[in-house]
Amino acid sequence: xxxxxxxxxxxxxxxxxxxxxxxxxxxxxxxxxxxxxxxxxxxxxxxxxxxxxxxxxxxxxxxxxxxxxxxxxxxxxxxxxxxxxxxxxxxxxxxxxxxxxxxxxxxxxxxxxxxxxxxxxxxxxxxxxxxxxxxxxxxxxxxxxxxxxxxxxxxxxxxxxxxxxxxxxxxxxxxxxxxxxxxxxxxxxxxxxxxxxxxxxxxxxxxxxxxxxxxxxxxxxxxxxxxxxxxxxxxxxxxxxxxxxxxxxxxxxxxxxxxxxxxxxxxxxxxxxxxxxxxxxxxxxxxxxxxxxxxxxxxxxxxxxxxxxxxxxxxxxxxxxxxxxxxxxxxxxxxxxxxxxxxxxxxxxxxxxxxxxxxxxxxxxxxxxxxxxxxxxxxxxxxxxxxxxxxxxxxxxxxxxxxxxxxxxxxxxxxxxxxxxxxxxxxxxxxxxxxxxxxxxxxxxxxxxxxxxxxxxxxxxxxxxxxxxxxxxxxxxxxxxxxxxxxxxxxxxxxxxxxxxxxxxxxxxxxxxxxxxxxxxxxxxxxxxxxxxxxxxxxxxxxxxxxxxxxxxxxxxxxxxxxxxxxxxxxxxx
Amino acid sequence: xxxxxxxxxxxxxxxxxxxxxxxxxxxxxxxxxxxxxxxxxxxxxxxxxxxxxxxxxxxxxxxxxxxxxxxxxxxxxxxxxxxxxxxxxxxxxxxxxxxxxxxxxxxxxxxxxxxxxxxxxxxxxxxxxxxxxxxxxxxxxxxxxxxxxxxxxxxxxxxxxxxxxxxxxxxxxxxxxxxxxxxxxxxxxxxxxxxxxxxxxxxxxxxxxxxxxxxxxxxxxxxxxxxxxxxxxxxxxxxxxxxxxxxxxxxxxxxxxxxxxxxxxxxxxxxxxxxxxxxxxxxxxxxxxxxxxxxxxxxxxxxxxxxxxxxxxxxx
Numbered sequence: 001x002x003x004x005x006x007x008x009x010x011x012x013x014x015x016x017x018x019x020x021x022x023x024x025x026x027x028x029x030x031x032x033x034x035x036x037x038x039x040x041x042x043x044x045x046x047x048x049x050x051x052x053x054x055x056x057x058x059x060x061x062x063x064x065x066x067x068x069x070x071x072x073x074x075x076x077x078x079x080x081x082x083x084x085x086x087x088x089x090x091x092x093x094x095x096x097x098x099x100x101x102x103x104x105x106x107x108x109x110x111x112x113x114x115x116x117x118x119x120x121x122x123x124x125x126x127x128x129x130x131x132x133x134x135x136x137x138x139x140x141x142x143x144x145x146x147x148x149x150x151x152x153x154x155x156x157x158x159x160x161x162x163x164x165x166x167x168x169x170x171x172x173x174x175x176x177x178x179x180x181x182x183x184x185x186x187x188x189x190x191x192x193x194x195x196x197x198x199x200x201x202x203x204x205x206x207x208x209x210x211x212x213x214x215x216x217x218x219x220x221x222x223x224x225x226x227x228x229x230x231x232x233x234x235x236x237x238x239x240x241x242x243x244x245x246x247x248x249x250x251x252x253x254x255x256x257x258x259x260x261x262x263x264x265x266x267x268x269x270x271x272x273x274x275x276x277x278x279x280x281x282x283x284x285x286x287x288x289x290x291x292x293x294x295x296x297x298x299x300x301x302x303x304x305x306x307x308x309x310x311x312x313x314x315x316x317x318x319x320x321x322x323x324x325x326x327x328x329x330x331x332x333x334x335x336x337x338x339x340x341x342x343x344x345x346x347x348x349x350x351x352x353x354x355x356x357x358x359x360x361x362x363x364x365x366x367x368x369x370x371x372x373x374x375x376x377x378x379x380x381x382x383x384x385x386x387x388x389x390x391x392x393x394x395x396x397x398x399x400x401x402x403x404x405x406x407x408x409x410x411x412x413x414x415x416x417x418x419x420x421x422x423x424x425x426x427x428x429x430x431x432x433x434x435x436x437x438x439x440x441x442x443x444x445x446x447x448x449x450x451x452x453x454x455x456x457x458x459x460x461x462x463x464x465x466x467x468x469x470x471x472x473x474x475x476x477x478x479x480x481x482x483x484x485x486x487x488x489x490x491x492x493x494x495x496x497x498x499x500x501x502x503x504x505x506x507x508x509x510x511x512x513x514x515x516x517x518x519x520x521x522x523x524x525x526x527x528x529x530x531x532x533x534x535x536x537x538x539x540x541x542x543x544x545x546x547x548x549x550x551x552x553x554x555x556x557x558x559x560x561x562x563x564x565x566x567x568x569x570x571x572x573x574x
Numbered sequence: 575x576x577x578x579x580x581x582x583x584x585x586x587x588x589x590x591x592x593x594x595x596x597x598x599x600x601x602x603x604x605x606x607x608x609x610x611x612x613x614x615x616x617x618x619x620x621x622x623x624x625x626x627x628x629x630x631x632x633x634x635x636x637x638x639x640x641x642x643x644x645x646x647x648x649x650x651x652x653x654x655x656x657x658x659x660x661x662x663x664x665x666x667x668x669x670x671x672x673x674x675x676x677x678x679x680x681x682x683x684x685x686x687x688x689x690x691x692x693x694x695x696x697x698x699x700x701x702x703x704x705x706x707x708x709x710x711x712x713x714x715x716x717x718x719x720x721x722x723x724x725x726x727x728x729x730x731x732x733x734x735x736x737x738x739x740x741x742x743x744x745x746x747x748x749x750x751x752x753x754x755x756x757x758x759x760x761x762x763x764x765x766x767x768x769x770x771x772x773x774x775x776x777x778x779x780x781x782x783x784x785x786x787x788x789x790x791x792x793x794x795x796x797x798x799x800x801x802x803x804x805x806x807x808x809x810x811x812x813x814x815x816x817x818x819x820x821x822x823x824x825x826x827x828x829x830x831x832x833x834x835x836x837x838x839x840x841x842x843x844x845x846x847x848x849x850x851x852x853x854x855x856x857x858x859x860x861x862x863x864x865x866x867x868x869x870x871x872x873x874x875x876x877x878x879x880x881x882x883x884x885x886x887x888x889x890x
Contacts, residue, residue, distance in 0.1 A: 004680060011665070011676050018667040018708065409663030413724065416627040416657040417680050418649045 004419035008427025009434070015401070016435055022396055026439050030389035031446050037385065037508070038378040038451055055139055058095035058105040058127070060086045065113025067122070067150065071106075074146045081142065089125075096127045103135045104128050106143070116154060217318045224314055228307045243300070250296045260287050375539045379454050382447035383534035384507035387527055389443075390436045391473045391502065395494040397432040398477025402569065403487050411573055421573060425566050429474045436470030437463075456537035461544030465533035468554035472526040475558045478565025482572040506531040526557045578641065580605050580654075580732045580763030581626060586635035588621055588787075595621040596632070597787040603732070603763040608754065610778030611767040612874065614884060618787040619767040620660060623736045626765065627657040640731045653682055658725035660736035660767075662717050666710035670701050670720050673709060674727050681728035688727065695723040698756065700749050715746025722753055726762075733757055734765045739773060751777060771874035781874065785882045798877045805843040807876055808853055809868045812861025816840040820860045824852050831883045838865070841879070 016022060057075065061068045075081050084102050086092040092105035105127030115122040124143070128136045263284070271278040290296075405411040405424070414424050444462060447453040455462060480497070484490030502508060504518060505527025511519055522528040533550035536542040579602035588596040596618050603609040611619045624630045626637050628644050628651060637644045642651035657663075664673050671692055678688030696702045699719035701712075709717060722738055735754065739747045754777060758764055768774055774781050775795045782792040791798055807830070810816070815837045821827045826845030838861075842853060850869055858864045878884070 003682075007676065007679050011668070014672060015665060015667055408666065409659050409661045410665055412629055412659050413657060413663035413677065414680065415629050416652060416655065416659075417677070418653040418682060419680050 001419070001423050004423035005427040005430065008419075008424050009431040012397075012401075012428055012431030013435075016397070016431075022393070025389065025396065026393050026435070027442055030385050030439075030443050031450070033389070034378065034381050034385045034443070034447065034451070038381040041377045041381065054080045055135060056082045056084055056102040057139060058084045058086050058092045058102040060089060060092045060105070060107045062110045063108045063112040067113040067116050068108040070150045070153070071108060071124075071146060074149065078142060078146075081139070093127050096129055100129070103132050104139050116151075221315070221318055225311075228310065232307055246296070246299060253290065253296065256287075257290075263287070376451070376453060378447055378451035379538045380510065380535070382443060382451065382453050383538065384502070384531060386440050386443040386447075387469055387473075387505075387507050387530050387534075388498070388502040390439055390470060391476070391498040391527070392495075393436060393439060394432060394473040394477035395480060395490070395498055397435060398428060398474055399481040399484060399490050399494055400487060401428060401432075402478075402481035402573070403484070403490060406573060407487070415573075421570055422566055425478060425569055429478055429562065429565075432474040432477065433467075433470050436473055437467050440466040440470060454538045454541070456541055458537075458544040461537055461547050462534070464544070464547045464551040465530050465537075465554065468533075468551040468558065469526055469530035471558035472530075472554045472561060475561030475565050476526070478569055479561055482565060482568030485572075501525050501527045504528070506535075510535075526554045529553045529557075579603060580640050581609075581734075581765055582636075582638045583622065583626060584636045586622065586625055586632045586637060588618075588625065588630070588632050594787050596625070596635075598635070599784070599787070599789055600635075601782050601789065601792060603765050605731070605763050606758055606761050607780065608758050608764040608766055608778045610774035610781040611765060611784060612769065612771065612774045612781050612878070613784035613790075614769055614878075617769075617784045619769075619784060620736055621787075622784070623657070623734050623765065623767055626732075627655055627734055628652050629657075653728075654730055655732040655734060656725040656728065656730035658722045658733070658735040658738050660738075660740065662721050664709045664717060664721055664724065667708055669706045669708050670696060670712075671705045673720065673724055677724045678727040681730075683728050691727055691729065692723075695727055696720075699723045699753055713743075713746075714741055715743045715749075718742045719746055719749050719753070722750055726753070726757055729760070730762070732763045732765070734767070736767045737769065738766075739768070739770065771878075775874060783874075783878055783881060785878070785884065790878070790881045795874060798874055799872055801877045801880060805845065806847055806869055806871060807841060807843050808850060809839060809841045809870075810854070810857045810861075810864060811839045811866040812857050813838070813863040813865060814861045816857060816861050821853060821856060824849060824856060827853060830879060844869075 059072065059075070061072065072083075075083055084095055086095060086105070089107055092107060095102045096105045107125035107127070109122070109125060112122040112124075124147070126136075126140070126143075130136075267284050271281060274281050402411070402425075405414070411421075411424070415421055441463075444453070444455070444466070448455060480490060480494045484493055504514070504522045505511070505525045506514070506522065507527055511522060511528065511531065514522070529550040533547040536546040536550075537544070540546075581603035583602070584600050586596050586599040587594075599618065599622055601609065611622060613619050621630070625632045626639070626644070628648055631645070639651040640654035642654060644651045665676070668676070671689075674692035674695060675685070675688045678691055679685060683691065693702070693705070696705055699722065701716060701720060701723075704712065704716065709720065712720065718738060718741075722735065725735070726733055733754075738750055738754075742750065751773075754764060754766065766774070766778060778795070780793060781795055781798055783790040783798060791801060805828075818829065820840065821829050821842055827849060828843040830841035830843060840857070840861075844850065844853065847869065850867075854864050854867055857867075
């Protein structure tokens, strides 16, 4: 079986060698198309510096100010621009439109410098030719960059001045902060001194108060003693006098009691004397009797007390408690708040002049390309059209070749031979895979030699996606051969499919130009993965490992296509 | 070499949709024998050859080459056969030598062996002076000869030729006949499909008549012609079509169910050649005018006509 495969491969190489049209389509046609596409589209991708004087611009300076001079100076330093000076707007317009000597006309209107210097906007006037859209866009980009640079320069100067002023302000604020700190320290010292004086004063007051209170207590105590003694004497005398009176009363009562007894006796006798008229005798008035519980004999007025308890209580009252000298607080020292002078923020242009938003473009290789980076259009066109023509080669080499084998009758003869059909299919596929791979290698070599394409960090890594797409393409050709019934069917259908795959897969333009949904659809196409790998390696300058996944995906596509293609072809030709 | 028939077909049946292509075809071809497979278009000749060469599989029945069953041992069977398809089967951008060497090697020959055999065959088919010319520069006859050589390059035990002389000039036809006969002399079992009865009569040891997928008869040419009887036959082409019974009234003339091109032809058997003028006169009366007539002795065409009621295709 293997022998049949090898023999088929050898036969395919012979057929290819004899097929001059096929060889032309494999090698020469792609280079021609690549050259045409690459040179035509080079300006779009901006990778190559335009030749000296590539674009002419008509300039009319109506401003004659510093800004105008800056613009003219900047344009003069752009090698790709050549200047045609005009003296009137009409002349500038004619230079662009009627005479077609310049791509655009630039008018620097009067007052431009004045407006800029006073912080106002200003606009250049551009006369454009719509037919020269791309050139105009390129010049507009250049002008935008110039304007940005000029604005950035002015802004930088203003920012420098603002920064100097800010530094002065900062210095003054720093001095203020130091003065405030000193005042605060002095206030703190005064506060401490006042507190000490207050404490000393309170002690002195307390001592004087205590002395005065002691004197007052002693004087009070003496006065109280004298008065108490006097009162005691008077009480004693009063008590003795009242005792005498009481004794007299007791005596009287005693005699009254005796008289009462005598009256009772007298009255009894009277009644007896009255005999029958005793009842007519009115009863004598009742003599009140002493209350039973009044024992006058027991009452005895003692001499006065000695006021010992009173003295004791008074003494206690005169005891002076420790003086809690509740001096009123000194009025608080006015606290000098910490002077929190904020750190002056770094003064930038935002204080005075709006900053200019610029950018530094850094491509994936880490190189700074300046304001506008790009790539050699051939870095896209060479792999793109190599893949396209690879697929076309597969259409002719696998699909049409199988139809040819069928039409020539050789397929029937081979099927009657001892080699099974699949050996023919696989042999043809492998031969075309090798041819496709060689085709890619030749086109890349031609691209490097003729168009200076980048081969990336590791040129050998390009073999991975090249081999993968060659395999997937060859296998896809097998499917097309099985699906297409005739040469007339295969050619248009195959061409449409290949062109669509190439276009959608980003072979002709960066896939990022396509809408998002189309980019999603493109993931189902091997061309997309091939171009992703080539772009990563050649344009993005990524490491060889970046091509592993895309190459693996395309090998996966190849395997799927091979299985499907052999099955379909066996049904079609078996 | 295996004993017994080299090519064996047993009860081969094949349908394409509703159409029956083969309906129980059985025959054998022995070593050193040329068997003609004769029949009109769509009779089943190509289908038979395609099954016997392993290109398509039968719906039922068995086929074997050199005792190798095509279904059980296809590689061995195919290695023992050489197919010369009806249409050319050559790589037009390869040279004659490259074509022969490639097909020889694909059949298992060593490189030097294939090269030697290719040069020998090129000599045999008269193309030794065009060895290194690419095929698309050849005439039709040269291509036919090379086509046959490619089927024989690996010296197969069985050779199948499917109408190999279609559109071939007399010189090339002679070369082809010589090559086929040489292969027979070399012991090859040759199945020769054709609708040219003259080729079959000239080349074939036995003939298998096939029509509508069925074998109508098989045997030597003499045996088959005998089936058609011995009466002379006349074919007439008239200006207007002759209706059935047009020969009524002429004793001993039997109309044959055959129509020529456009329905303007008629055929009839004659008792004797003396009846020819009467028949032509009658045909002219009814058919308007006799455009052409031909009188001949019975052949395979007549046998086929007698057996199937249909004519073989136009003769060369």
